[in-house]
Amino acid sequence: MDNTSQSDDLRLTLDTVDRFVDRHIPIDELRRRDREHAPPFDLMPMLGAAGLLGLPFPTEFGGQALPWSVVARVEERLGYRAAMLGTLFDTTVCFGGMSLLTYGTERQRAELLPRMIRGEALFALALTEPGAGSDAGAIQTRAKKVDGGWRVTGRKTWSSNAKQSTFMVTPCRTDPNARGSRGITMMLIAPDATGVHMTELSKIGNAGLTSWDIGLDDVFVSDDDVMGEVDRGFYNLMSTLHYARAGLAASAVGQAQRAVDIAIEHARDRAQFGQPISAFQVIQHRIADMQMRVDQARLITYHLADLISDGKPCRREAAQAKVIATEALHYVADHGMQILASAGYASESDMQRIWRDARLYTFGEGSNEIQRNIIAKELGL
Numbered sequence: 001m002d003n004t005s006q007s008d009d010l011r012l013t014l015d016t017v018d019r020f021v022d023r024h025i026p027i028d029e030l031r032r033r034d035r036e037h038a039p040p041f042d043l044m045p046m047l048g049a050a051g052l053l054g055l056p057f058p059t060e061f062g063g064q065a066l067p068w069s070v071v072a073r074v075e076e077r078l079g080y081r082a083a084m085l086g087t088l089f090d091t092t093v094c095f096g097g098m099s100l101l102t103y104g105t106e107r108q109r110a111e112l113l114p115r116m117i118r119g120e121a122l123f124a125l126a127l128t129e130p131g132a133g134s135d136a137g138a139i140q141t142r143a144k145k146v147d148g149g150w151r152v153t154g155r156k157t158w159s160s161n162a163k164q165s166t167f168m169v170t171p172c173r174t175d176p177n178a179r180g181s182r183g184i185t186m187m188l189i190a191p192d193a194t195g196v197h198m199t200e201l202s203k204i205g206n207a208g209l210t211s212w213d214i215g216l217d218d219v220f221v222s223d224d225d226v227m228g229e230v231d232r233g234f235y236n237l238m239s240t241l242h243y244a245r246a247g248l249a250a251s252a253v254g255q256a257q258r259a260v261d262i263a264i265e266h267a268r269d270r271a272q273f274g275q276p277i278s279a280f281q282v283i284q285h286r287i288a289d290m291q292m293r294v295d296q297a298r299l300i301t302y303h304l305a306d307l308i309s310d311g312k313p314c315r316r317e318a319a320q321a322k323v324i325a326t327e328a329l330h331y332v333a334d335h336g337m338q339i340l341a342s343a344g345y346a347s348e349s350d351m352q353r354i355w356r357d358a359r360l361y362t363f364g365e366g367s368n369e370i371q372r373n374i375i376a377k378e379l380g381l
């Protein structure tokens with residue numbers, strides 16, 4: 001694709017995002033959903049109809065085969081305008097769609113990708129267990145081979161949107177003698193399958209997603225619902241994590257820019273000591289630092305998106321973008337709260353929502369300490 005048609009595609013796609021948000025989740029609606037803990041599951045078929053869930057997928061499945069550089073900018077725009085919708089977009093497209101595309105079977109792809117692209121099938125990742133957070137290779141959920149499939153027993157926790165999903169992408173230990181990342185297989189488990197028990201977890205932010213503790217009690221999973229090669233699931237999972245990290249980084253950039261813009265507007269409007277607080281150099285410098293952090297994060301995030309678009313290796317860059325963008329967001333949300341002061345602490349303030357949501361991202365989806373471990377390893381340390 002040449003640069004002109006790429007920028008036309010991008011402009012048209014971002015216009016679609018803006019129209020969608022204006023119509024279905026403008027700011028008052030976003031605030032209501034956050035207040036009432038009402039995630040936008042109901043908007044997904046409309047997001048699909050608008051063509052936005054198929055962006056990176058091949059046309060044979062109903063997708064648009066656009067490069068990841070377009071996807072990243074869409075995730076950034078959603079982060080800026082309606083972050084909770086962006087989060088749902090990410091879990092579905094990255095944990096569901098990209099997993100199916102990368103290591104799903106032909107049948108799974110043919111059946112599930114078109115439904116996902118239409119917004120009719122949602123996906124969750126059920127990786128984390130009570131004893132396996134950062135140490136994902138320590139999972140103990142056990143799958144035993146039986147005739148025609150597997151019997152799965154174990155417990156997963158903090159799985160986002162699991163109950164509302166069509167399938168949970170679930171790593172299970174299929175070889176009990178293997179240790180760490182070996183002997184794990186990815187399976188598709190329906191949340192309403194016999195033996196699945198769900199308890200909702202309450203939390204302080206990210207009201208746009210639901211969180212579940214999941215008991216798996218002798219759940220039957222047919223051979224047809226195994227994704228990728230048996231015992232190689234961990235490697236399959238690792239081969240798609242850069243998509244989720246790229247998505248989170250882009251969303252964080254959007255949310256961070258929003259926080260800076262709110263801070264600038266407030267600093268201009270709020271007067272103390274007879275002048276707008278934006279006239280104080282300490283406020284100006286704080287905002288300058290905030291914008292610099294966001295711009296740095298945006299550059300590495302776009303660079304990562306270009307590497308993904310070109311099919312180049314990006315393990316280090318994905319970890320770097322995740323760290324830089326989530327820490328930029330954390331920084332600007334915190335400084336934004338300082339600039340807004342009491343106005344930011346009020347429940348109706350958008351800054352407090354961004355600040356609460358931001359707290360998750362430096363430890364969620366692989367903590368930033370683990371990302372630094374990855375970066376160090378990639379540097380040969």
Ligand SMILES: Cc1cc2nc3c(=O)[nH]c(=O)nc-3n(C[C@H](O)[C@H](O)[C@H](O)COP(=O)(O)OP(=O)(O)OC[C@H]3O[C@@H](n4cnc5c(N)ncnc54)[C@H](O)[C@@H]3O)c2cc1C
Nearest residue numbers: 125126127128133134158159160363364365366367369370
């Ligand atoms: C709202 C929310 C949504 C989530 N969504 C999902 C989801 O959809 N699917 C899913 O599977 N999981 C999900 N999670 C779980 C999330 O991925 C984990 O919280 C995360 O991986 C960290 O695991 P942990 O909380 O057990 O922390 P721990 O692993 O106990 O870590 C605690 C601290 O120790 C540090 N640490 C641990 N090991 C090391 C090390 N080797 N070197 C340096 N520091 C280390 C960590 O960085 C962290 O600071 C979600 C969590 C939340 C809160």
